[in-house]
Amino acid sequence: MRDQWWLALLLVAGAVMVVAGLGATGGAPNAPGSEPPDYPGMEPSGSPAHSQARVHLGVAAQELELDGRSGYVMSLGVMASGDDDAVLTFRSGQMWDFVVTQAGREVWRWSWGRVFPATVTEHVFRPGKLAVFTATWDGRDPTGAPVSGAVEVRAVLTADPPLETDPVVLHLP
Amino acid sequence: MRSLAKARRTLRPRLALPVSLALLAALVTGCFGSPIGGGGLNNDQRFSLQGTVVDAGPAAAPVAGAIVQAAGHETETGPDGAFSLGNLPVQGPSMPVTVSAPGYETATFLIQPVAGEVLVLDVILAPTGAGEPGDGGTPGDGGDEPGNGGDPGDGGSGGEPEDPVYSGVVEARIRLVNASAGASVSTASAGPADLLTRPVARRPQAATVDASVPGEWIVQLNGDYPVQAVNTTWAAAGVQIVEHLADNFYLVAATGGASDAETEDRLARLPNVVSVEPNRPVHPVAVAYNPNDTYFARQWGLTMVSVPQAWNVTRGSRNVVVAVLDTGLLPNHPDIQGISIVNGRNFASGQSATNYTDDATNLSHGTMVTGIIGAMTNNGSGMAGINWSVSIMPVRVMSSRSGGTVAAVGQGIRWAVDNGAHIINMSLAWDASYNDTFVNQQIEYAASRGVVLVAGAGNDSGRITMPAAHPDVIAVGAVDRNKRVAWYSNYGPQLDVVAPGGDTRSGQAGGILSTDIVSGRLGYSYQQGTSFASPHVAGIAALMYSAGITDAQEIRELLRHTAEDLGTPGFDNYYGYGLVNAYAAVTRSDPVRAQVSVAAEDGRVTGPALPQRMGGQTIARIEGVAPGAQAVFAWIDTVPDGVLGEGDFAGLAAVNVPAEGTVAADLVLALWETLPSNDRARLDALVNR
Numbered sequence: 001m002r003d004q005w006w007l008a009l010l011l012v013a014g015a016v017m018v019v020a021g022l023g024a025t026g027g028a029p030n031a032p033g034s035e036p037p038d039y040p041g042m043e044p045s046g047s048p049a050h051s052q053a054r055v056h057l058g059v060a061a062q063e064l065e066l067d068g069r070s071g072y073v074m075s076l077g078v079m080a081s082g083d084d085d086a087v088l089t090f091r092s093g094q095m096w097d098f099v100v101t102q103a104g105r106e107v108w109r110w111s112w113g114r115v116f117p118a119t120v121t122e123h124v125f126r127p128g129k130l131a132v133f134t135a136t137w138d139g140r141d142p143t144g145a146p147v148s149g150a151v152e153v154r155a156v157l158t159a160d161p162p163l164e165t166d167p168v169v170l171h172l173p
Numbered sequence: 174m175r176s177l178a179k180a181r182r183t184l185r186p187r188l189a190l191p192v193s194l195a196l197l198a199a200l201v202t203g204c205f206g207s208p209i210g211g212g213g214l215n216n217d218q219r220f221s222l223q224g225t226v227v228d229a230g231p232a233a234a235p236v237a238g239a240i241v242q243a244a245g246h247e248t249e250t251g252p253d254g255a256f257s258l259g260n261l262p263v264q265g266p267s268m269p270v271t272v273s274a275p276g277y278e279t280a281t282f283l284i285q286p287v288a289g290e291v292l293v294l295d296v297i298l299a300p301t302g303a304g305e306p307g308d309g310g311t312p313g314d315g316g317d318e319p320g321n322g323g324d325p326g327d328g329g330s331g332g333e334p335e336d337p338v339y340s341g342v343v344e345a346r347i348r349l350v351n352a353s354a355g356a357s358v359s360t361a362s363a364g365p366a367d368l369l370t371r372p373v374a375r376r377p378q379a380a381t382v383d384a385s386v387p388g389e390w391i392v393q394l395n396g397d398y399p400v401q402a403v404n405t406t407w408a409a410a411g412v413q414i415v416e417h418l419a420d421n422f423y424l425v426a427a428t429g430g431a432s433d434a435e436t437e438d439r440l441a442r443l444p445n446v447v448s449v450e451p452n453r454p455v456h457p458v459a460v461a462y463n464p465n466d467t468y469f470a471r472q473w474g475l476t477m478v479s480v481p482q483a484w485n486v487t488r489g490s491r492n493v494v495v496a497v498l499d500t501g502l503l504p505n506h507p508d509i510q511g512i513s514i515v516n517g518r519n520f521a522s523g524q525s526a527t528n529y530t531d532d533a534t535n536l537s538h539g540t541m542v543t544g545i546i547g548a549m550t551n552n553g554s555g556m557a558g559i560n561w562s563v564s565i566m567p568v569r570v571m572s573s574r575s576g577g578t579v580a581a582v583g584q585g586i587r588w589a590v591d592n593g594a595h596i597i598n599m600s601l602a603w604d605a606s607y608n609d610t611f612v613n614q615q616i617e618y619a620a621s622r623g624v625v626l627v628a629g630a631g632n633d634s635g636r637i638t639m640p641a642a643h644p645d646v647i648a649v650g651a652v653d654r655n656k657r658v659a660w661y662s663n664y665g666p667q668l669d670v671v672a673p674g675g676d677t678r679s680g681q682a683g684g685i686l687s688t689d690i691v692s693g694r695l696g697y698s699y700q701q702g703t704s705f706a707s708p709h710v711a712g713i714a715a716l717m718y719s720a721g722i723t724d725a726q727e728i729r730e731l732l733r734h735t736a737e738d739l740g741t742p743g744f745d746n747y748y749g750y751g752l753v754n755a756y757a758a759v760t761r762s763d764p765v766r767a768q769v770s771v772a773a774e775d776g777r778v779t780g781p782a783l784p785q786r787m788g789g790q791t792i793a794r795i796e797g798v799a800p801g802a803q804a805v806f807a808w809i810d811t812v813p814d815g816v817l818g819e820g821d822f823a824g825l826a827a828v829n830v831p832a833e834g835t836v837a838a839d840l841v842l843a844l845w846e847t848l849p850s851n852d853r854a855r856l857d858a859l860v861n862r
Binding site for chain 1: 499500536538541570571573576578579580581582600602603604607609629630631638661677700701702703704705707
């Protein structure tokens with residue numbers, strides 16, 4: 001029941017992302033739903049305390065067309081699964097990834113050729129607050145060749161350890 | 174007997190004290206040395222060499238007609254064995270001297286010249302072939318054979334006492350430690366006056382008091398201004414600039430009749446004045462210099478890698494350009510806005526080519542990295558940068574929101590090299606399996622242009638990521654505040670060194686503090702990652718550059734070999750060559766410069782020997798050592814005055830030498846000021862006798 005409503009939200013978020021610009025190779029993450037603590041003055045701040053990480057993940061992917069160009073928008077939704085905040089550690093500035101496979105062979109990965117700050121950070125996911133990460137794929141493999149047929153799309157929350165969604169299937173022309 | 178002859182060919186350099194004191198007096202009266210940024214040796218500077226050459230025999234007879242050669246000059250000893258060579262150019266931190274005479278073995282040894290000083294040498298020459306079987310020539314050399322078991326001084330066959338020959342060998346592994354490793358580090362609150370000088374030659378008793386020079390101040394302005402224009406503006410204030418010292422520092426003198434306190438107060442209120450400090454006599458030592466920044470005490474990483482000691486040698490220079498390939502920076506941060514920012518560029522998506530401002534509202538990675546390298550320092554607030562003065566070139570290759578691309582990194586490297594960067598810091602990572610020809614070519618282009626490339630090793634507790642994995646890039650791992658490899662730090666054979674990267678798992682204070690944005694407000698935060706270890710090394714490389722060490726390969730080698738060896742002895746995959754040591758690096762205190770000797774309880778000293786690099790370790794081998802309990806000791810004349818004292822590295826260890834064979838020793842050299850007092854007393858007696 002819970003999965004149904006936030007998967008619907010993911011599709012809305014994906015549509016919004018595409019309207020914002022199909023040419024983008026990756027989308028800005030929504031804020032993970034956390035309000036950082038209010039630090040007085042210029043006092044140094046830091047990461048919040050650890051807690052056991054428990055989150056729900058979901059992935060959605062759909063084909064969209066804008067100005068005659070087709071593409072596939074993928075969305076990863078993350079939300080704390082219990083009643084408490086979930087604090088996850090990330091080993092770099094990368095928080096998410098999308099992986100497309102065909103017959104078990106990887107044909108596209110969002111992070112391929114991307115660079116991230118080498119900082120370890122913690123992010124808070126809160127119950128009832130959905131964090132959405134999106135990316136678009138132009139349907140081509142790294143050599144630029146169009147991919148056709150059925151592919152599987154997985155989303156990865158690149159936390160420590162990484163969390164991966166079950167795949168969703170896209171049928172490419 | 175050949176080994177005996179070599180063992181007795183001793184060199185006892187010492188300073189001519191009157192000259193040393195004269196130099197000190199000149200400095201105290203305000204005659205400043207070379208300006209910051211020119212900390213390297215000046216080839217125009219001269220020194221003199223004098224002394225005597227004597228025979229190794231018991232009578233120490235003068236050797237007349239011996240040829241003494243140094244720096245392309247030579248002279249001949251007189252009937253009394255005396256020689257004098259004046260007006261010699263200082264050609265480097267150490268220079269060879271050769272002494273030859275008919276009938277004697279030629280002696281070649283290294284000296285550490287100091288400009289303006291007179292170095293006095295007593296050279297003892299061994300007769301050629303002395304003690305060789307059958308030569309029968311040198312009087313009194315027919316003594317004990319090696320290893321015959323006789324105690325030193327137990328006499329031989331009567332007649333003159335003989336020096337016995339021994340077969341014990343001490344093999345000492347020489348390594349440096351940071352100042353924080355010692356029992357204590359003395360501190361001083363010197364003013365920026367000593368920013369303008371190298372540590373000067375001194376003897377321990379030559380320390381100066383910390384009094385102000387009446388009517389003079391070192392004033393930092395918020396930019397470089399023509400002296401005449403400032404003096405015109407300040408005419409009514411009763412002060413005027415006497416000298417433009419370096420960057421935006423000026424020597425200011427009172428011209429009116431007001432008291433110093435009144436004048437200083439007036440100075441501090443003038444427009445464009447950032448800081449005012451009384452001018453002080455030069456401090457002759459390499460003690461820690463602690464700035465007045467509010468959060469300096471929380472910057473444990475700087476103390477851990479001896480940055481405060483390095484600040485007594487150099488505090489950086491605006492002429493050194495460090496490119497920060499990152500998320501851009503927040504130029505309005507109060508601890509950033511006063512620093513020199515040059516040739517910024519954006520190669521990441523979403524902003525114009527000239528807009529290098531970070532788009533972060535929480536965690537500005539590039540601003541944190543920049544702060545570590547060169548935040549405003551000694552300005553009474555915020556944090557201290559490793560460089561008090563440096564030029565930052567912000568090259569934005571990533572967005573704080575979505576990262577960047579390898580292609581943008583390649584473009585950024587090219588831009589930095591072609592626009593004057595000396596050092597490039599890359600606190601970023603991509604998977605090493607992504608092999609991109611374009612970016613590799615740009616890295617190699619930078620290296621071919623002599624640019625120092627530094628990158629974080631990555632945080633995967635796994636193999637080292639790119640660009641750190643590239644052989645032309647200095648790969649930096651991270652340690653926590655206990656000098657343990659950080660839980661996230663990548664490792665492997667490409668690792669060069671480690672530096673403070675922090676660990677916030679048990680509290681924020683274990684992280685690295687730097688300039689940041691928090692909830693949209695400019696401030697400070699603690700973070701962890703090899704992202705923050707890398708700028709520690711890039712910042713130290715910039716200090717080295719400002720101290721006159723400008724060769725990229727030399728910088729890398731010095732960073733490696735002056736590092737504090739941690740983990741498995743020598744190089745290992747987790748710590749590389751060890752924890753960087755800023756003071757040792759800026760003073761070129763490579764342990765191969767150490768003079769290593771062995772001392773017996775009766776005061777007999779064997780050595781010195783110079784160590785050699787063996788694999789990732791520095792090893793000295795001292796042969797012909799008497800059996801029994803001895804002390805192996807070594808020192809580096811870091812403050813090059815021929816005397817062991819403040820600012821030098823030294824250490825000693827006990828060894829039990831066998832009659833035959835080799836004993837290994839682990840010899841840790843620490844900054845003189847941090848050594849236990851009894852070690853200092855012993856070393857002083859051994860070295861400075």
